[in-house]
Amino acid sequence: MDKIYNDFTINVATANGTGSQSSNLIILHSMFEMGVPVSGKNLFPSNISGLPTWFIIRASDKGYQAPGDETNIQIIMNKDTWEKDLKALEPGTIVIFNEDAKMPVERDDCICLGMPMTTMARGISPKMARLMANMYYVGGIAHLLGIDEGAISSAVEQQFRGKENAITMNLQAISEARSYASENWGDVSKFAVVARDKSSDTFLIEGNEAVALGCIYGGINMLSWYPITPSSSLAESIINWIPKLREAGDGGSTCAVVQAEDELAAAGMVLGAGWAGGRGMTCTSGPGISLMSEFIGLFYFAEVPGVIWDINRTGPSTGLPTRTQQGDLSMCYEASHGDTQHIVLIPGTVDECFEFGWRAFDYAERFQTLVFGFGDLDLGMNRWSTSGFDYPSEKMDRGKVIRTQEQMDAIPDFGRYRDVDGDGVAYRTLPGSGLAPILYRGTGHDEDGIYSEDPDVYYQAMQRLKRKIDGSRDVLPAPVIREEEEGDVGIIFYGSMENSIVEIDDMLEERGMSVSTCRVRALPYHSEVEGFIERHNRVVVMEINRDGQLYGILRKELPRHLISKLYSVAYSDGLPPKAREYANRVAEVLGD
Amino acid sequence: MVKLNVLNLEKSEYKGGKSSLCPGCGHDQISNVIIQAAWENGIKPEGIAKMSGIGCSSKTPAYFLAKSHGFNTVHGRMPSVTTGANMINKDLAFIAVSGDGDTASIGIGQFIHAIRRNLDMVYIIENNGVYGLTKGQYSATVEKGSKKKKGTANEQAPIDLCAMAVNLGCTFVARSFSGSKKQLTALLRAAMSHRGMAIIDVISPCVTFANNDESYRSYNYVKSNDEVLHIVDYIPHFSPLSEVEVPEGEFSDISLFDGSTLRLETVSEDHDPGDAVAALRAIHEATQEGRHVTGLLYYNPNQPTATDTLGLTDTPLVGLSDEEMRPSAESLKEVNAGFRASDSS
Numbered sequence: 001m002d003k004i005y006n007d008f009t010i011n012v013a014t015a016n017g018t019g020s021q022s023s024n025l026i027i028l029h030s031m032f033e034m035g036v037p038v039s040g041k042n043l044f045p046s047n048i049s050g051l052p053t054w055f056i057i058r059a060s061d062k063g064y065q066a067p068g069d070e071t072n073i074q075i076i077m078n079k080d081t082w083e084k085d086l087k088a089l090e091p092g093t094i095v096i097f098n099e100d101a102k103m104p105v106e107r108d109d110c111i112c113l114g115m116p117m118t119t120m121a122r123g124i125s126p127k128m129a130r131l132m133a134n135m136y137y138v139g140g141i142a143h144l145l146g147i148d149e150g151a152i153s154s155a156v157e158q159q160f161r162g163k164e165n166a167i168t169m170n171l172q173a174i175s176e177a178r179s180y181a182s183e184n185w186g187d188v189s190k191f192a193v194v195a196r197d198k199s200s201d202t203f204l205i206e207g208n209e210a211v212a213l214g215c216i217y218g219g220i221n222m223l224s225w226y227p228i229t230p231s232s233s234l235a236e237s238i239i240n241w242i243p244k245l246r247e248a249g250d251g252g253s254t255c256a257v258v259q260a261e262d263e264l265a266a267a268g269m270v271l272g273a274g275w276a277g278g279r280g281m282t283c284t285s286g287p288g289i290s291l292m293s294e295f296i297g298l299f300y301f302a303e304v305p306g307v308i309w310d311i312n313r314t315g316p317s318t319g320l321p322t323r324t325q326q327g328d329l330s331m332c333y334e335a336s337h338g339d340t341q342h343i344v345l346i347p348g349t350v351d352e353c354f355e356f357g358w359r360a361f362d363y364a365e366r367f368q369t370l371v372f373g374f375g376d377l378d379l380g381m382n383r384w385s386t387s388g389f390d391y392p393s394e395k396m397d398r399g400k401v402i403r404t405q406e407q408m409d410a411i412p413d414f415g416r417y418r419d420v421d422g423d424g425v426a427y428r429t430l431p432g433s434g435l436a437p438i439l440y441r442g443t444g445h446d447e448d449g450i451y452s453e454d455p456d457v458y459y460q461a462m463q464r465l466k467r468k469i470d471g472s473r474d475v476l477p478a479p480v481i482r483e484e485e486e487g488d489v490g491i492i493f494y495g496s497m498e499n500s501i502v503e504i505d506d507m508l509e510e511r512g513m514s515v516s517t518c519r520v521r522a523l524p525y526h527s528e529v530e531g532f533i534e535r536h537n538r539v540v541v542m543e544i545n546r547d548g549q550l551y552g553i554l555r556k557e558l559p560r561h562l563i564s565k566l567y568s569v570a571y572s573d574g575l576p577p578k579a580r581e582y583a584n585r586v587a588e589v590l591g592d
Numbered sequence: 593m594v595k596l597n598v599l600n601l602e603k604s605e606y607k608g609g610k611s612s613l614c615p616g617c618g619h620d621q622i623s624n625v626i627i628q629a630a631w632e633n634g635i636k637p638e639g640i641a642k643m644s645g646i647g648c649s650s651k652t653p654a655y656f657l658a659k660s661h662g663f664n665t666v667h668g669r670m671p672s673v674t675t676g677a678n679m680i681n682k683d684l685a686f687i688a689v690s691g692d693g694d695t696a697s698i699g700i701g702q703f704i705h706a707i708r709r710n711l712d713m714v715y716i717i718e719n720n721g722v723y724g725l726t727k728g729q730y731s732a733t734v735e736k737g738s739k740k741k742k743g744t745a746n747e748q749a750p751i752d753l754c755a756m757a758v759n760l761g762c763t764f765v766a767r768s769f770s771g772s773k774k775q776l777t778a779l780l781r782a783a784m785s786h787r788g789m790a791i792i793d794v795i796s797p798c799v800t801f802a803n804n805d806e807s808y809r810s811y812n813y814v815k816s817n818d819e820v821l822h823i824v825d826y827i828p829h830f831s832p833l834s835e836v837e838v839p840e841g842e843f844s845d846i847s848l849f850d851g852s853t854l855r856l857e858t859v860s861e862d863h864d865p866g867d868a869v870a871a872l873r874a875i876h877e878a879t880q881e882g883r884h885v886t887g888l889l890y891y892n893p894n895q896p897t898a899t900d901t902l903g904l905t906d907t908p909l910v911g912l913s914d915e916e917m918r919p920s921a922e923s924l925k926e927v928n929a930g931f932r933a934s935d936s937s
């Protein structure tokens with residue numbers, strides 16, 4: 001049979017709480033081990049046990065990481081979604097199913113491969129048969145695709161690290177399944193894997209863990225948090241790394257962790273930490289940001305440094321708690337009442353998750369303001385490839401803090417909110433220092449921090465704040481631009497859409513379009529974004545939400561002559577972005 | 593001759609800006625007591641952090657301790673900001689002012705959780721039974737049957753913040769009256785000498801909206817219905833106990849964290865501040881009779897504070913060097929290597 005190598009999508013339908021996650025990760029890691037470019041996405045429900053879960057594994061020599069257009073191999077283990085999963089398949093799909101489910105498989109146009117998984121698992125461990133049954137589809141897949149045995153063993157060892165018994169039992173299950181498949185199914189798969197050179201440097205990691213490590217190397221001093229999907233694993237990862245990386249000479253920790261009573265309190269703690277001279281951070285998702293809004297305005301107006309990571313999930317309201325979206329961008333950028341504007345850092349890769357993790361603190365202290373890290377469930381909770389994190393290239397920037405009387409004496413006409421240097425950033429002193437104490441406040445204040453309702457004082461203060469944040473534009477990460485000569489169509493996008501852009505680009509190229517791309521990595525946007533728009537005839541702003549939030553921000557801030565060049569492609573159904581969906585919409589809005 | 597404290601500072605070093613509250617407001621009397629207590633205790637002004645929420649009461653940090661940094665935060669959320677600041681600088685002496693609206697309504701959650709963590713701070717509630725700043729609506733602490741200047745009497749049951757604090761295991765719980773300068777000064781000095789959460793619920797009449805005789809929190813009402821638990825006397829650690837005059841009647845001494853003493857002279861019945869049940873009984877009995885019980889209600893020393901349980905390094909985190917905050921380049925190599933090893937074992 002002519003084989004298609006390293007180019008297929010596997011979909012595993014199970015119920016959560018059945019241990020299938022281990023099986024799925026073993027498939028993913030064993031392929032990764034062989035050097036097959038592979039990505040995995042977990043579509044899980046908002047409960048602990050019993051609801052349907054899908055895990056999508058995509059292999060692609062072209063490096064495509066979005067979920068593919070169709071499923072090539074479907075594994076069905078879940079009775080509840082059995083019929084629907086089967087019905088959705090294209091003719092010719094390979095279906096692997098658990099015969100012990102005793103469910104009908106009426107798809108003569110598909111290649112249906114059954115195995116008595118639960119019965120076989122009972123042979124190894126009667127007690128654990130339900131959980132172990134999932135290991136049998138791993139063996140089935142390994143046979144069909146030709147996954148190396150060595151790669152399987154190391155993936156199993158990694159998954160059950162240190163638990164010898166589990167390693168032996170699971171390896172036995174996989175090997176039994178492999179033999180069963182080879183005897184009963186034969187060579188029926190046109191899809192196969194072939195080993196590629198794997199750089200020995202690469203490994204897979206979740207975006208949330210990458211941010212956590214970035215924070216650890218960014219000198220975080222206080223983490224306050226309130227659990228919420230999909231940000232909890234970020235906080236838990238920081239907590240996990242503190243004893244290993246943040247122990248002082250006396251054995252004590254250099255980062256305090258407070259599990260707050262709610263997100264509101266978590267934000268207040270970050271504010272207190274920043275005011276006292278520390279590096280405070282909290283992480284949450286949309287509902288948490290909504291609650292934090294009042295404090296966010298206080299950060300802005302009283303000019304206190306702090307960092308909040310928003311790992312987006314699907315809104316509005318409680319929404320789809322375990323699905324992804326870029327729905328919080330405009331909220332983060334302008335959170336809280338009155339005129340406010342906040343720095344937003346938008347990583348698109350796990351390397352950037354790490355980098356922006358430490359840089360966020362530097363920007364916060366340099367600009368004496370709140371900095372948002374903007375991630376989402378897709379980037380945060382799925383595993384992505386990196387060749388290792390780079391050590392911070394710059395020293396910590398602690399900003400304009402006056403720590404001694406000599407420093408104070410060197411500043412002419414000091415006032416907490418006086419723009420001595422003309423860059424909109426004033427000098428501050430810390431509580432406990434005895435230097436120029438003031439009562440910080442969220443009420444109107446003059447350049448010395450004294451309460452004021454004077455119209456001119458208010459107006460000037462607000463103008464300076466605008467200048468200050470504006471001044472961050474070209475200091476923040478510049479966009480990543482891939483430019484074609486034609487200069488006709490440009491696509492502006494951000495964040496986790498990075499994982500689909502190459503495929504979208506290829507699909508548009510197939511249609512005869514040549515597109516340049518510009519990935520925005522921070523707000524307020526860099527001047528290079530404006531240059532990019534300037535150089536293209538038509539620019540599509542592509543994002544994972546309904547309303548075109550970045551499109552709206554650009555329309556508000558761009559010079560008039562550039563606004564008419566903009567088109568919006570905004571789409572969100574809760575799932576990670578499918579390339580075809582966006583490519584079609586881009587072609588549609590451009591009328592090409 | 594000007595009087596100096598143990599730090600050789602004049603009292604003026606502890607003063608603040610000019611108050612903009614209504615003349616006669618109880619809150620101003622409390623500000624004066626804060627100045628007096630901090631001066632008498634000889635606390636370094638720069639070592640203090642003044643915290644507050646929003647309300648007439650929460651404005652007062654502008655009117656005392658001008659040499660201390662402070663933060664007039666948002667409505668009801670002062671405890672969380674104090675928590676964050678405490679994590680970063682546990683050496684700061686936090687003196688916080690809140691109102692009954694600020695604490696008992698919008699901020700009740702943060703109040704509870706700050707107590708639960710035994711945050712190391714002095715938490716003063718300037719309790720007038722109304723929202724002064726928004727022009728006199730009832731607050732959640734106002735007694736059933738109490739009536740403010742305008743409108744009808746309050747019908748809802750009050751939240752007693754001291755009872756609540758005792759129930760939550762707060763380590764220092766006292767009640768006082770802005771008009772009882774001597775008692776309030778002694779209790780506040782003791783609270784400043786305590787390590788952990790010290791709550792003082794101070795009845796502080798709002799002269800503009802609720803100082804009529806039918807208001808349970810008016811000057812006249814409180815003066816004639818104050819049930820004093822004991823006469824309190826504060827003896828600082830720097831003046832030896834042996835030199836202090838011994839009272840004639842019965843008394844007991846309480847030692848505070850910094851070595852100072854609070855002397856409790858029995859008035860009629862003996863109250864044991866180590867007994868939470870006795871504290872709750874005293875509060876409830878007084879409430880039933882429409883009276884206010886004042887004094888040190890409950891004291892439970894030597895409990896771990898919010899920062900004690902976190903295993904932090906000795907240096908306050910604000911004092912760490914960049915090297916202590918950022919792990920080495922070598923360590924990152926090991927982290928990367930660890931991930932690589934687990935992905936290709």
Ligand SMILES: Cc1ncc(C[n+]2csc(CCOP(=O)(O)OP(=O)(O)O)c2C)c(N)n1
Pocket residue numbers: 646647648649650667690691692693694695718720722723724725726731
């Ligand atoms: C979020 C929010 N809601 C409402 C207000 C309006 N507000 C300001 S002070 C106050 C009540 C203050 O009452 P209290 O804490 O008892 O202080 P007092 O003025 O009586 O001293 C209210 C409701 C506000 N500032 N913020």
Ligand code: SF4
Pocket residue numbers: 613614616617618619648649720724725797798799800801
């Ligand atoms: S309104 Fe009441 S609480 Fe506010 S300042 Fe006046 S008297 Fe004091």
Ligand SMILES: [Mg+2]
Pocket residue numbers: 647691692693718719720721722723724731
């Ligand atoms: Mg009040």
